[in-house]
Amino acid sequence: MPPGPKDEFREIAEVVADFAARELAPIVDELDEKEMLAPGIFAKLAELGLLGITAPEAYGGAGLGAVAASTVIEELAYVDPGTALSYLAHALLFVHNVGINGSEAQKERYLPPCIRGEWVGGLAMTEPEVGSDAAAMAARAVREPGGWKLNGSKMFITNGPFGDVFLAYARTSESHRKLTMFIVEKNFPGFFRGRKLRKMGMRSSPTGELVLEDCHVPAANLVGVEAEAIRPMMKNLDIERVGLAAISLGIARACLDHAFRYARERRQFDAPIIEFQAVSHTIADMYIEWRAAEGLVYEAARAVDAGERARKLSAAAKTFASEVATRAGLAAIQVLGGYGYIREFPVERLMRDAKLIEIGGGTSEILRNVVVAELRKGY
Numbered sequence: 001m002p003p004g005p006k007d008e009f010r011e012i013a014e015v016v017a018d019f020a021a022r023e024l025a026p027i028v029d030e031l032d033e034k035e036m037l038a039p040g041i042f043a044k045l046a047e048l049g050l051l052g053i054t055a056p057e058a059y060g061g062a063g064l065g066a067v068a069a070s071t072v073i074e075e076l077a078y079v080d081p082g083t084a085l086s087y088l089a090h091a092l093l094f095v096h097n098v099g100i101n102g103s104e105a106q107k108e109r110y111l112p113p114c115i116r117g118e119w120v121g122g123l124a125m126t127e128p129e130v131g132s133d134a135a136a137m138a139a140r141a142v143r144e145p146g147g148w149k150l151n152g153s154k155m156f157i158t159n160g161p162f163g164d165v166f167l168a169y170a171r172t173s174e175s176h177r178k179l180t181m182f183i184v185e186k187n188f189p190g191f192f193r194g195r196k197l198r199k200m201g202m203r204s205s206p207t208g209e210l211v212l213e214d215c216h217v218p219a220a221n222l223v224g225v226e227a228e229a230i231r232p233m234m235k236n237l238d239i240e241r242v243g244l245a246a247i248s249l250g251i252a253r254a255c256l257d258h259a260f261r262y263a264r265e266r267r268q269f270d271a272p273i274i275e276f277q278a279v280s281h282t283i284a285d286m287y288i289e290w291r292a293a294e295g296l297v298y299e300a301a302r303a304v305d306a307g308e309r310a311r312k313l314s315a316a317a318k319t320f321a322s323e324v325a326t327r328a329g330l331a332a333i334q335v336l337g338g339y340g341y342i343r344e345f346p347v348e349r350l351m352r353d354a355k356l357i358e359i360g361g362g363t364s365e366i367l368r369n370v371v372v373a374e375l376r377k378g379y
């Protein structure tokens with residue numbers, strides 16, 4: 001592992017890298033083939049103390065921040081980006097969010113079982129008809145005795161097919177940006193799982209549709225302030241985007257390592273192919289782009305941890321790192337030639353996994369809009 005901007009968490013990085021090499025590397029192709037979550041993965045990550053990485057220590061969390069979380073995510077993604085994605089949805093989209101925005105009672109009820117790996121969480125924002133324009137979502141919540149009645153459908157939800165508890169957004173007023181956040185458990189009446197979605201990549205991270213049909217949510221499960229969820233939603237997107245960018249870093253580094261190793265071993269025209277400048281410069285560019293992305297991603301993570309306004313940096317980091325990772329996947333396939341294209345080598349899987357990060361958590365187009373909007377407010 002080369003020295004890098006997250007050296008303060010080198011020990012955690014080594015533990016996670018060792019875990020991923022032992023527990024995930026031997027089964028990663030099977031998980032991809034069968035589109036399944038690694039068996040028992042959340043219990044194992046709980047044993048390592050990783051599920052509440054940013055959660056308060058009082059609830060069993062590690063009390064660390066975005067740099068530490070990104071370090072864990074990058075090391076998981078180096079071996080299996082899908083596992084990293086499901087971990088991110090649990091640890092950052094649910095646990096971190098509840099830790100920041102939840103009431104004391106909500107933290108007491110949800111954080112300990114989620115940190116012990118007994119419950120798996122996720123976040124349900126996207127809908128079949130509403131993605132980038134999240135504030136226009138259609139899901140509705142209306143008051144009823146003892147709480148709220150939720151109706152709506154949520155699409156592309158990571159951990160949806162098996163998760164136990166979700167943060168779900170719904171509209172409590174016709175007004176455009178008046179969204180409210182609720183904690184919805186799988187056993188609440190009116191909570192249904194829709195279909196599990198078959199995907200191009202990230203196949204070890206189950207994705208699905210959730211359906212809320214007159215779903216009764218107790219009043220105590222409203223998170224924060226009614227109709228004021230836009231601000232916490234946007235704020236949590238910063239750490240989510242940094243975490244997603246860390247997945248891209250892991251992928252880009254894995255592609256570089258596979259391509260470099262192969263180029264030194266593979267011989268054509270009586271020489272290792274790394275002797276051909278077209279190949280060696282491809283590898284040099286992969287290294288340059290990965291390192292540049294790493295600097296940007298961890299700078300954004302530090303800004304999140306410092307409590308600075310990190311919207312622009314986190315959007316920039318995810319946009320750049322995700323596109324670097326996709327390029328790295330394609331470049332690695334090219335360096336491996338025919339072997340790069342077949343499924344016995346990991347680079348075609350890494351390329352398929354990489355593409356998701358240009359889409360989830362805000363597409364590259366939307367994030368470029370975010371960067372410009374922030375620039376217009378001043379550097």
Ligand SMILES: Cc1cc2nc3c(=O)[nH]c(=O)nc-3n(C[C@H](O)[C@H](O)[C@H](O)COP(=O)(O)OP(=O)(O)OC[C@H]3O[C@@H](n4cnc5c(N)ncnc54)[C@H](O)[C@@H]3O)c2cc1C
Pocket residue numbers: 089122123124125126129130131132133155156157158159199202207356359360361362363364365366369
């Ligand atoms: C594997 C996977 C996991 C996911 N996990 C979750 C999850 O756990 N929770 C969750 O809530 N969501 C999740 N998502 C949803 C994801 O965040 C959305 O797919 C994403 O935000 C884009 O929304 P959309 O797919 O509806 O695309 P759309 O918003 O319909 O966009 C389609 C295209 O139009 C472009 N476009 C739209 N508006 C503009 C604009 N103003 N300017 C320029 N271009 C524009 C987009 O960039 C894109 O290229 C997941 C998605 C996937 C694929």
